[in-house]
Amino acid sequence: MDLQTYAEQHEADVPEAPMLASLREEHRHIATVLALLSDHLNAIERSELVNTHVIYEIMDYMVTWPDRFHHPREDLIYAYAADVDRGLAEDRRQLQNDHDAIAREGKALLQVIEDWRAGEANGTTLVEQGRAYVQHHYKHMSMEEQQVFPAIDAVLTRADWRELVADDQLQPVGDPVFGRRVQREFRNMARKLRRSLRRGVERQAVAEWVSMESMFEAYEVLSMALQSSRTVTRDQLMTSLRETVYITLDSPLRSPFLCAANNARLTLEWAEELRNIYRDASVDLVRVDRERRDRLRLLKRADRP
Numbered sequence: 576m577d578l579q580t581y582a583e584q585h586e587a588d589v590p591e592a593p594m595l596a597s598l599r600e601e602h603r604h605i606a607t608v609l610a611l612l613s614d615h616l617n618a619i620e621r622s623e624l625v626n627t628h629v630i631y632e633i634m635d636y637m638v639t640w641p642d643r644f645h646h647p648r649e650d651l652i653y654a655y656a657a658d659v660d661r662g663l664a665e666d667r668r669q670l671q672n673d674h675d676a677i678a679r680e681g682k683a684l685l686q687v688i689e690d691w692r693a694g695e696a697n698g699t700t701l702v703e704q705g706r707a708y709v710q711h712h713y714k715h716m717s718m719e720e721q722q723v724f725p726a727i728d729a730v731l732t733r734a735d736w737r738e739l740v741a742d743d744q745l746q747p748v749g750d751p752v753f754g755r756r757v758q759r760e761f762r763n764m765a766r767k768l769r770r771s772l773r774r775g776v777e778r779q780a781v782a783e784w785v786s787m788e789s790m791f792e793a794y795e796v797l798s799m800a801l802q803s804s805r806t807v808t809r810d811q812l813m814t815s816l817r818e819t820v821y822i823t824l825d826s827p828l829r830s831p832f833l834c835a836a837n838n839a840r841l842t843l844e845w846a847e848e849l850r851n852i853y854r855d856a857s858v859d860l861v862r863v864d865r866e867r868r869d870r871l872r873l874l875k876r877a878d879r880p
């Protein structure tokens with residue numbers, strides 16, 4: 576099964592509990608990373624030159640994030656659901672065993688990658704073991720999405736979900752690659768991911784990257800505008816205060832009128848400066864949005880056969 580087939584089979588078209596929707600979303604990210612791993616395994620098989628560190632980062636990510644955060648959260652949900660409906664107990668047992676097996680296989684594969692990088696394991700072993708790992712993961716996620724999530728969704732009530740949502744252990748943990756910021760140890764992989772996604776491995780995931788990048792840029796534009804307006808406002812208040820003191824010392828009798836006129840002038844200047852700051856910011860925001868749309872259009876075009 577490749578990523579395309581996986582994505583077609585698992586398009587979420589049924590509204591379901593947000594917690595399950597977020598697990599599906601995490602599956603999409605995992606599937607994208609597995610697709611990148613498959614690309615690299617294919618390249619190794621063809622004896623092409625590959626960035627060995629990227630392969631290491633991919634597996635380091637798999638054992639760092641899905642094994643430590645995604646699967647344990649699922650285990651808690653499955654356990655809760657199996658307590659509500661004993662009919663789910665067998666699925667729970669099978670999936671929890673599978674999580675343990677996937678974690679063991681992930682660690683073993685990481686070791687093979689380290690050995691291969693050190694010249695102590697051959698590429699064929701890595702390709703075979705890597706492909707088995709990818710297939711196992713796809714099969715596991717397929718079972719969850721096709722059988723288990725719908726069953727859990729049918730069994731748990733809103734009150735059950737409220738209880739689960741309140742559980743601290745079930746709070747989503749920021750993904751070090753697809754989350755708000757890419758962690759340093761996964762940067763090479765993240766860059767490769769973006770590049771290979773750009774080649775059309777999964778357009779939707781790219782769209783997400785593009786939108787996220789645009790969102791961050793827009794945030795930067797706005798926070799810079801806010802910072803500038805704060806500075807302008809502070810400077811203007813200081814100027815107003817200083818000039819009020821000078822005017823009062825110079826002409827104490829006329830100072831109320833002079834100060835009022837001076838403050839009105841300063842206020843107009845301040846308003847003009849703020850207007851310029853926010854006009855520039857809105858021009859930048861329009862540019863960010865235009866670039867985002869251009870990039871999405873290019874991606875769509877690149878995706879066509």
Ligand SMILES: [Fe+2]
Pocket residue numbers: 646649670674715719
């Ligand atoms: Fe799972």
Ligand SMILES: [Fe+2]
Pocket residue numbers: 598602645646649716719
């Ligand atoms: Fe899962």
